[in-house]
Amino acid sequence: MQGFNASITEGAPFDPNIKDGRRADTRPPKSNWARSITTGPFYAFPVTCGITFTFGGLKTDTWGRVLTEDAEPLEGLFACGEALGGLFSGNYPGGSGLAAGAVFGRRAGSIA
Numbered sequence: 659m660q661g662f663n664a665s666i667t668e669g670a671p672f673d674p675n676i677k678d679g680r681r682a683d684t685r686p687p688k689s690n691w692a693r694s695i696t697t698g699p700f701y702a703f704p705v706t707c708g709i710t711f712t713f714g715g716l717k718t719d720t721w722g723r724v725l726t727e728d729a730e731p732l733e734g735l736f737a738c739g740e741a742l743g744g745l746f747s748g749n750y751p752g753g754s755g756l757a758a759g760a761v762f763g764r765r766a767g768s769i770a
């Protein structure tokens with residue numbers, strides 16, 4: 659713990675919404691928001707990451723019909739949910755993953 663505390667770099671005041679570059683020597687390296695651990699009791703718990711969206715997928719029209727490179731619908735092929743690409747870029751509004759799947763899935767189902 660002393661090694662961890664000593665390795666923390668200087669940086670901006672703590673703001674969980676802004677990467678502050680305050681690093682610490684851990685494996686893998688902690689790259690932001692490092693703060694000294696000074697006052698117990700201490701608790702440890704495992705943390706892992708997950709993929710919420712890929713943002714990638716097939717291009718469709720607004721009815722979920724998969725399009726060719728020439729923007730022509732491919733007969734009988736539909737995509738929605740995680741199979742649909744081009745809906746989001748960089749970020750997304752909360753709840754829009756499930757909503758998009760339901761909306762575009764229903765639209766595709768209504769003409770399939």
Ligand SMILES: Cc1cc2nc3c(=O)[nH]c(=O)nc-3n(C[C@H](O)[C@H](O)[C@H](O)COP(=O)(O)OP(=O)(O)OC[C@H]3O[C@@H](n4cnc5c(N)ncnc54)[C@H](O)[C@@H]3O)c2cc1C
Nearest residue numbers: 708709710711738739740741752753754755756757758759
């Ligand atoms: C951790 C996490 C949190 C999220 N939080 C939110 C949230 O708060 N709000 C929100 O709107 N969205 C959220 N999302 C995104 C949302 O869950 C997805 O956008 C949505 O579930 C995608 O639906 P889908 O039907 O396209 O795909 P999926 O839900 O992935 O369904 C695909 C299904 O196909 C099955 N499958 C795969 N391969 C085969 C195969 N060969 N044969 C048969 N079945 C197969 C899988 O088992 C799965 O059941 C979250 C995602 C994650 C991972």
